[in-house]
Amino acid sequence: MAATTDTFAQWLAQAQIGEHALSAEQRTILQAAFRFGQSQGADYYASRLLSHFLLHCGAGLKVAQIARLVGVSRPTASRQQGLSAKQAIQQAHHRMDGRPYGKLLPRYAGPIAQFLYSHPKASRYDVLDFLDHTLGVHVSRIALYRFLKKYGLDRVPEPAPAERAPPLVVAAATDAAPAAAPAPPFCSAARSTPVPSC
DSSP: OOOOOSSHHHHHHHTTOOGGGSOHHHHHHHHHHHHHHHHHOSOHHHHHHHHHHHHHSOOOOOHHHHHHHHTOOHHHHHHHHTOOHHHHHHHHHHHHSOOOOOOOOGGGHHHHHHHHHHOTTOOHHHHHHHIIIIIOOOOOHHHHHHHHHHTTGGGOOOOOOOOOOOHHHHHHHHHHSSSOOOOOGGGOSSOSSSSOOO
């Protein structure tokens, strides 16, 4: 919240919202939001949860009003409006998570590529979580962006759908599977070179 004000009316006035202009539903929602803010305090997580709720609860409030209520800038509130609940929590977690960032080494390109290929809809925050939980690496979003761009992983294509063979070919392949396949020519027991090599 912008500040821990003493009364609901002061909180609304501070955000330039006239209490008389609110509908009964809006008043109820904002009273609950005010009580939440009073009980949780003005820390980053509480403000972030409250702003996400107010932006998505359908109360009919303007983004600028919500920004003033929770004490963030209008552009910040607009960016938060486009996030899912999962993304909002991930973003808050990564912002407040320590900051002893590590370095993305070239050897991480393979695991990241595999993760992106198997999760084509993964957000950058999903990749950061993967790095944290799988490889134990904490990096910034900007460092991840630069790493993905450097190794061409910022445009990993979605996996192509598996090509399906016609049913007749599939049946023939399964019937032939039990039969022993002949060894390829390069695996023969005979020597391939005329003289022994050193």
